[in-house]
Amino acid sequence: MSDLPTKVGVYGGGRMGAGIAHAFLIKGSDVIIVESSGDAAGAARTRVEASLAKAAERGALGAAGTLTVTTDAACLGGTELVIEAVPELPRLKADVLATIEKAAPDAVVGTNTSSLSIDSLANALAVPGRLIGLHFFNPVPASALIEIVVGPRTDPALVTRARKWVFDLGKTGITVTDSPGFASSRLGVLLALEAMRMLDEGVATAEDIDAAMTLGYRHPAGPLRTTDIVGLDVRLDIAEHLERTLGPRFAPPSVLREKVAAGKLGRKTGEGFYTW
Structure with missing residues (x-):
C-alpha cells in the first residue's frame, strides 16, 4: 500500500518541477504547482500535460491525480509535502523555502537542490528539522534515482518517511549526508x-x-x-x-x-x- 501524500506542492514549474509533479501525479497524488507569474504558470501546465500525454501513449499513466497550477502560494495550505524546484540560487531558494513554511505550516519541506548545503538552506525555516533534500534527476519521469540528502538538523523520522515515498514513486533512493555536491x-x-x-x-x-x-x-x-x-x-x-x-x-x-x-x-x- 502506498504511503505517498495525497496532496503535494511543487514550487517552481520548470523542467524539473514539471517532472516532479508528473512523478507524483501518475501515482495518484494531487499536485499543486506554484509559479511566479501567469505566463510561467501557463508554461508549467503545458509541460506537465505534455509529459502526461506521453505517459498515456506508453500506457504508463494509470489513475492520475489532479493538477492545479497557480501563482498564489497560499494554495499550498493543507499539503503534506512541498518540494521547491527553483534555480540553484541560495537567496532565491531561501526565500522560497520561507514562503513554503508560512503557506504550509504542517508540511514536510523538500528541496531539489543538486549541490547547495541543506543545513544552510534550513536556516530559512523556523523549524529547520522539517527540511530534507530530495534531489530528482532529469528527466524525472525516466530517471530511476532520487538522492535523499540528510542535513545535521533533519528530523530522523523524516528520513524514514522520505525513503518510503521514494520507493512508492517507483524509484531508488540513495541516502547521503549533507556535503558539497552530495554524491551524484x-x-x-x-x-x-x-x-x-x-x-x-x-x-x-x-x-x-x-x-x-x-x-x-x-x-x-x-x-x-x-x-x-x-x-x-x-x-x-x-x-x-x-x-x-x-x-x-x-x-x-x-x-x-x-x-x-x-x-x-x-x-x-x-x-x-x-x-x-
Whole structure:
C-alpha cells in the first residue's frame, strides 16, 4: 500500500518541477504547482500535460491525480509535502523555502537542490528539522534515482518517511549526508569538467569522448551530452560552488565559461557541446 501524500506542492514549474509533479501525479497524488507569474504558470501546465500525454501513449499513466497550477502560494495550505524546484540560487531558494513554511505550516519541506548545503538552506525555516533534500534527476519521469540528502538538523523520522515515498514513486533512493555536491553532482560534475578540458585540449571530439564512456563504461550518455541536457549554465553554477567549497579541482574550464557567456546552454537553447 502506498504511503505517498495525497496532496503535494511543487514550487517552481520548470523542467524539473514539471517532472516532479508528473512523478507524483501518475501515482495518484494531487499536485499543486506554484509559479511566479501567469505566463510561467501557463508554461508549467503545458509541460506537465505534455509529459502526461506521453505517459498515456506508453500506457504508463494509470489513475492520475489532479493538477492545479497557480501563482498564489497560499494554495499550498493543507499539503503534506512541498518540494521547491527553483534555480540553484541560495537567496532565491531561501526565500522560497520561507514562503513554503508560512503557506504550509504542517508540511514536510523538500528541496531539489543538486549541490547547495541543506543545513544552510534550513536556516530559512523556523523549524529547520522539517527540511530534507530530495534531489530528482532529469528527466524525472525516466530517471530511476532520487538522492535523499540528510542535513545535521533533519528530523530522523523524516528520513524514514522520505525513503518510503521514494520507493512508492517507483524509484531508488540513495541516502547521503549533507556535503558539497552530495554524491551524484560531485562525481558527475568532476567527470564532465575533465571531459571539457580534454575537448579544449584537442584530445578527441565531443562525440568520441562521450563514446568512451557510453561504450567503454556503459554510461547511458556521455559527460558532454549529459551537460547539454542538464544545461551548461546549471553545470557552471554547480562547478563554481564546488570550487569554492572543495577546491580548485572543480574550477570550470574556459570552454564552459565561454559557451555560457555566448548563450550556448545546451539542449534548451539548441546548442552547447552539440547542436540540437
